[in-house]
Every structure is written in structure tokens, then in C-alpha cells.
Amino acid sequence: MLPVTLGIENREQNKAAARILTVLSSFASNIRQFGISELSQHLGMTKNMVYRAIKTLEEQDYVIRDPAGQRYQLGFRVLELQNTFSPEPTFRTLCAPAMQQIHELTGETVSLTVRAHDFTVFIDGIETRQPGVWRLQIGALRPLHVNTTGHVMLAFLDDEEIEQYIRRHQHDEPAKDDMPLDPDLLWQDLHKIRRNGYATALRPGALPMLSLALPIWDAEDFLHGAMSVGGPNERFGPRFDVLLPQIQIMMQALCQRTRLYSANAAGSEITL
Amino acid sequence: MKTTKKPKRAAINSSAAHVFDVLRNVCDGAEPAGVSDISRRLSLTGSTVFRALTTLEASGYLSRYRNLPQFELGMMPYLLNRALLNQFELTAASRPFLQKLAWETGETVSLNVRLGWYSLRLSGIYGSRDIYHRDRLGELALLHQSLAGRAILAFLPEGTLPELADFLQKELGEKPAPAEWSALQAGIDLARERGVHAEVLQMSPGFSAVAIPVRDHTKTAIACITINGPVYPSETLQAQLAIRDDLERLIAATPERFVSPFAHIPAHKMRLQIPRTKLERDEFNRK
Numbered sequence: 165m166l167p168v169t170l171g172i173e174n175r176e177q178n179k180a181a182a183r184i185l186t187v188l189s190s191f192a193s194n195i196r197q198f199g200i201s202e203l204s205q206h207l208g209m210t211k212n213m214v215y216r217a218i219k220t221l222e223e224q225d226y227v228i229r230d231p232a233g234q235r236y237q238l239g240f241r242v243l244e245l246q247n248t249f250s251p252e253p254t255f256r257t258l259c260a261p262a263m264q265q266i267h268e269l270t271g272e273t274v275s276l277t278v279r280a281h282d283f284t285v286f287i288d289g290i291e292t293r294q295p296g297v298w299r300l301q302i303g304a305l306r307p308l309h310v311n312t313t314g315h316v317m318l319a320f321l322d323d324e325e326i327e328q329y330i331r332r333h334q335h336d337e338p339a340k341d342d343m344p345l346d347p348d349l350l351w352q353d354l355h356k357i358r359r360n361g362y363a364t365a366l367r368p369g370a371l372p373m374l375s376l377a378l379p380i381w382d383a384e385d386f387l388h389g390a391m392s393v394g395g396p397n398e399r400f401g402p403r404f405d406v407l408l409p410q411i412q413i414m415m416q417a418l419c420q421r422t423r424l425y426s427a428n429a430a431g432s433e434i435t436l
Numbered sequence: 437m438k439t440t441k442k443p444k445r446a447a448i449n450s451s452a453a454h455v456f457d458v459l460r461n462v463c464d465g466a467e468p469a470g471v472s473d474i475s476r477r478l479s480l481t482g483s484t485v486f487r488a489l490t491t492l493e494a495s496g497y498l499s500r501y502r503n504l505p506q507f508e509l510g511m512m513p514y515l516l517n518r519a520l521l522n523q524f525e526l527t528a529a530s531r532p533f534l535q536k537l538a539w540e541t542g543e544t545v546s547l548n549v550r551l552g553w554y555s556l557r558l559s560g561i562y563g564s565r566d567i568y569h570r571d572r573l574g575e576l577a578l579l580h581q582s583l584a585g586r587a588i589l590a591f592l593p594e595g596t597l598p599e600l601a602d603f604l605q606k607e608l609g610e611k612p613a614p615a616e617w618s619a620l621q622a623g624i625d626l627a628r629e630r631g632v633h634a635e636v637l638q639m640s641p642g643f644s645a646v647a648i649p650v651r652d653h654t655k656t657a658i659a660c661i662t663i664n665g666p667v668y669p670s671e672t673l674q675a676q677l678a679i680r681d682d683l684e685r686l687i688a689a690t691p692e693r694f695v696s697p698f699a700h701i702p703a704h705k706m707r708l709q710i711p712r713t714k715l716e717r718d719e720f721n722r723k
Contacts, residue, residue: 177491181452185495185512192515196523196697224456231700238520240551240698243576244709245497245513247463252572253511383528421511424518426531 183209187217188226193420194383197235255388255422256288259380262418263290263391269414270407272395275300277313277377279389282329284314287389296371296396307333309350310342312363312377313390318350319357320379320387326354341369362412364404372397374404376411381419382427391415454480458488459497459513460709468501468508517574523697524549526659526687527559533683534561534661537676543665546571547650548584550658551698552706553603555585563665571664576710578604580612580620584660587633587647590624591657597621599703607707631677633660634668644668648680653688658696 190203200218204211218236221227225241259276267274267290275289284307289300308314308329318326330347338344357363367373375394382388393411394400461474469477475485489507492498496512521527530547537545538561546560557575579585579600589596601617604610612620627633634644646668650659661680670676687694698706 176487177494178452178455178487181455181488181491182495184452185455185491185497188516189495189512192512192519194519194522220452224453226456228698228701237697238516238523240520240701240706240708242513242516242520243551243556243574244460245463245509246517246572246574247465247509248572249466250508252514257511383522384531421515424515424522426528 183213184217184220187214188221191227191238192424194423197230197237199235255425258421258425259288259389259391259418262414263288265414266391266393266411267292269410270393270395270400270403272393272400273297273300274391274393275313277317277390277392279308279317279387280305282308282332284308284311284317284390292395294395294399296373296399307336307342309333309345310339311392312365312375312394313392315350315353315357315363315365316377316379316390317387319354319363326351362408366397374400376404376408378411378415380415380422382425383423384426386427388422388425388427391418454478454484455488455491458485459492462492462498462507462509463513464709468504468506470504470506521556521558521573524558525693529686529694530559530659530661530683531561533679534559536679537561537661537663538563540672540675540679541663541665543663544571546584546662546664548582548588548647548660548662549696550579550588551576551696552701552703552708553579553600554706554708554710555579555582555588555660557584558659565665576708578710583633583635583645583647584662586620586623587627587649587660587662588657589620590627590633591649591651591655593656597624603704607704632668632673646673646676648677650680650687651684652694653691658687658694 186207187203187209190198190206198206200211200214203209203218204214207214209217218227221239222229222236225239227236228239229235230237255278256276263274263276271292271294273289273292275286277284277286279285283305286300286302286304288302291297291300306314308318318329321329330345330350333345334347336345353363361378363377365375367375373394374397375392377390377392379390380388457478457480458474461477462469465473471482471485471489474480474489475482478485480488489498493500493507493510496510498507499510500506501508526547526549534545534547541563542565543563544560545563547558548555549558550556554576555578557571557573560571560573577585579589589600597617597620601612604612623633632649633647635647636644645665646663648661648663649657650661652658661683663676
């Protein structure tokens with residue numbers, strides 16, 4: 165029997181097979197076809213390596229040539245790689261690797277949020293072990309206008325939907341520590357988020373907290389939800405400019421996966 | 437389960453080919469599998485299977501089951517499946533139509549396309565009722581073995597049925613029983629008469645789930661909408677057919693857009709091992 169904590173070391177892997185699987189994994193996106201050179205560039209492998217991997221995959225019908233015979237597309241035999249007994253990945257499992265990566269990169273609290281009507285709901289997260297923890301309350305509902313993830317969700321709605329939201333909540337009594345909804349300030353922030361592709365906020369207080377939130381896109385350019393990371397400004401702030409591009413790359417990789425699914429509320433293809 | 441034969445001019449070594457054998461074996465299992473199970477089933481050495489499992493886990497194709505030395509399917513095969521389904525333009529284009537039908541009926545509505553001699557569940561909107569069918573996207577079935585497939589068969593040109601029988605016999609080594617074939621022909625005739633294919637639901641006596649063919653500009657079935665609930669007979673069938681007609685008009689407007697990404701592969705060359713259902717697995721184990 166194998167030890168429970170089976171380590172994955174390179175020497176234990178079949179290198180040729182690992183390369184073949186890496187090439188096949190490149191097709192797990194909404195890009196339909198690839199040429200050998202593109203794959204070679206994208207994966208940092210020599211053209212010869214990619215060619216040999218593609219030939220193996222083609223022999224087994226996991227990739228096939230496109231109708232013009234010049235490029236390669238996913239083959240029909242990929243459909244055999246299913247197990248009717250095990251569940252499909254949920255939104256949380258899809259996001260888990262990226263959440264872990266961002267936590268390891270920043271050392272700060274990372275959270276995953278979805279929208280429920282006029283609220284954000286925290287559905288998953290990893291709290292930092294450092295002092296000054298941003299408490300994660302799984303299941304907590306917050307109005308969309310009071311936090312960065314909510315602003316991200318609002319920013320990518322239609323203008324009319326945003327106006328309707330403002331009309332519904334303009335006169336709400338703010339909760340403790342929350343600011344009242346100021347339509348002008350909110351619109352300013354939403355325009356900035358649309359320009360930048362992310363939201364930031366500095367929450368004042370005894371220990372000012374800086375947060376960053378980024379959208380998680382679906383197949384039809386709607387949002388599945390948002391990922392946020394944040395911590396004390398004195399710790400997270402000075403590293404922010406260096407960390408941001410790396411976080412954006414991680415989120416791009418995540419969205420390549422989440423864009424395979426539709427978030428349509430009437431019959432979402434993916435469960436939480 | 438047979439392992440992959442090494443081709444004459446193999447692009448890789450045989451141990452790399454065994455990685456796919458191991459992956460398919462895990463796909464076929466009803467429960468997570470360990471080294472010894474797979475090694476026995478594939479007649480491969482423990483070290484070959486161990487290296488294959490390690491490679492597949494590191495690449496995201498398998499994942500460890502509850503921290504045990506047993507493996508189940510990882511995220512990557514699901515992502516690849518999803519990417520393949522998204523290659524069909526019909527996946528996204530059909531969604532608003534399926535949604536309308538789901539709203540009207542409250543039942544799960546799916547779109548299945550023809551893929552060679554198989555039907556493939558491409559897209560679906562789940563029903564709004566408390567109890568609903570959560571069918572798996574990417575589900576495969578031979579055309580004559582599913583509600584959707586039979587509806588597609590009914591609206592293919594004459595002479596298709598003998599071609600299917602030929603495929604089953606030559607490629608899969610299955611000779612259809614005459615009684616089964618007569619029943620299939622009778623069902624097809626009835627579907628042509630009604631314009632839809634309906635099958636009685638065991639849990640709703642007297643009512644049927646319905647499969648509505650979706651045809652291209654040549655009036656050949658390329659897909660089928662199924663409404664998985666007790667919706668037939670129904671006074672609203674005409675309204676449901678009208679929604680299908682709207683989808684057909686969209687397809688007819690730009691037929692080249694909706695050509696299958698596998699249209700250039702001859703149907704008889706598409707041989708697929710259909711993942712076993714629980715019932716089939718139980719029957720297999722009993723035997």
C-alpha cells in the first residue's frame with residue numbers, strides 16, 4: 165500500500181506523458197484551434213516536443229486536425245474522459261487553486277464572493293495567519309455598495325440596472341462602520357473599475373485596511389462572482405504595485421477556466 | 437479492459453500510452469481506484485501504474501480521493517469536455533431558446549446534437565421546480581438508445597437506419613435484435629407523424645418527456661430539444677414548437693455557423709466508449 169502522503173516529485177513522473185498532458189490541457193479554453201508554433205510559444209516547449217505530443221494525441225483522437233488540415237482542435241475522444249459517478253467541479257473547486265495561489269503570493273486574506281440579488285455573499289476564503297486578520301464570515305450578506313467585491317459586481321452591470329439599484333438603496337440606513345450610499349462617489353468608483361478591470365478600497369479606522377477585488381468572468385461576459393484579497397494597509401500597501409500584475413495573471417488563468425461555464429441565474433451550469 | 441496497442445510508428449513510448457489507459461480506467465470506475473486495482477484491471481506493473489497516477493495527478497487529470505492513496509477524476513478532463521462542448525456554436529446560441537422553454541414548463545430542457553452515430557448533450561437549462569433533473573452535460577448515447585437520439589433519427593433521411601445497423605455490426609460488433617429494431621422503426625414512424633418523439637415517464641404515468649427535433653435548412657435533424665418532465669400530451673405543445681421554429685430560423689439564416697466542428701470526420705470513424713451509468717455498472721458487476 166502506498167503512503168497516504170504520496171509526494172509528487174518530478175522523478176516519479178513520466179516526463180514524456182506529462183508533456184503530452186500539458187499540450188492537451190492547452191485546449192481547455194475557448195480558443196478552438198492551435199498550430200504547432202503557437203503551442204510551442206505558449207508552452208515554452210520546442211516545436212519538436214509539441215509536434216511529437218500532438219502526434220500522440222492525434223493517434224488516440226484526443227486532438228484532431230481542423231477541416232483545413234492545418235491546425236489542431238480537440239478530438240471527440242475527450243468525451244470518454246468522464247465519470248458518471250463523480251460530480252462535476254463546482255464554482256468553489258474551480259476557484260480553489262487560484263485562491264490558494266493568491267494567498268501564498270500575498271500572505272493576506274483571500275475571499276470568494278457571489279451575488280445574491282442586491283447583496284454579496286462570501287462563499288469561501290482563506291484567512292491570513294498574520295496579525296491583523298480581515299475576518300471572513302462565510303455566508304455573510306453585504307449590500308453591493310458597501311464593499312469592493314460588491315462594487316466589482318455592480319460595475320459590470322448595465323447602467324440602468326445600476327441606477328435601479330441606487331434608487332432602491334439610496335435611503336437605506338447604513339450598518340455600523342458602513343458609509344451611506346453616495347450615488348456620485350459610487351458612479352466614480354464604478355467607472356474607474358470598468359477602466360482598470362479591478363477595484364481597490366482603503367477602509368479607514370484604527371488599522372486601515374486595503375482591499376483589491378477582481379471579477380470572475382463567465383462564458384457570456386457576465387460575472388460568476390469576484391475574488392478579493394486584503395489586509396492592513398501598512399503591510400499590503402507597500403507591496404501592492406508589485407503584487408497586482410502577478411495577481412492579474414493568476415486571475416486571467418482562472419477566468420480561462422470559468423469562461424467555459426455560463427453563470428446564467430435561471431439555470432446556472434455550475435453549482436456553488 | 438484492453439490497453440492501448442503500441443502503433444507501428446509510435447510518436448511516444450508505450451509507458452506514456454499507458455498513462456491514457458490508466459486515465460480511462462479511472463473514468464470507467466464506479467469508485468476511486470488505487471494502484472493495485474488498476475494494475476490488476478490493466479495487467480500493468482504496479483510501478484507503471486504508480487508513475488502514471490503520479491503524472492496524471494500532477495497534471496490535474498486525477499485527484500486524490502479524501503487524502504487516501506486512491507484516485508478519482510480531476511478537474512482537467514471536465515474542463516476539456518466543457519471546451520469541446522463550447523466548440524459547437526449551438527451551445528451558446530440555443531441557450532435563450534432553452535431558457536424560454538424551461539420558464540414555460542418548469543422542467544429541465546436540454547439540447548442534444550448528433551455526433552456521428554451518437555447523441556451528445558450539449559447544453560441545458562435546469563427546471564425551476566423543487567425536484568428537477570440535473571442531467572450531465574457531455575452525456576453520450578448511441579442514437580437509437582436515447583430519447584434525444586431517437587428523435588434525431590426520426591428526422592434523418594430514409595436509409596439512415598440500415599447505415600446505423602451497419603455501424604453497430606461492423607464497428608462495435610453488436611447485431612441489433614430484430615424485435616428491438618422493429619420497435620425502433622415503429623417509434624420513428626410515430627415521431628414523424630406527431631412531429632415530436634415522446635416517451636412515457638415511469639414516475640408520471642400517462643405523461644411523457646418530449647424530444648423535439650431541430651433541423652437545418654435542408655430539413656435534416658442536426659439536434660434535438662428534450663424537455664425532461666411530464667409535459668406531453670400538452671395544450672402548450674404548439675407554443676413549444678414555435679420556440680423550436682425560432683431556433684431553426686436562426687440556424688437557417690447562417691447555416692455555415694452551425695456546422696458541427698466534427699462534420700469533416702466520417703460518422704463511422706467516430707467510435708466512442710460511452711461512460712457506464714450506475715445501472716450498467718451494477719449489471720456489469722453482477723455478471
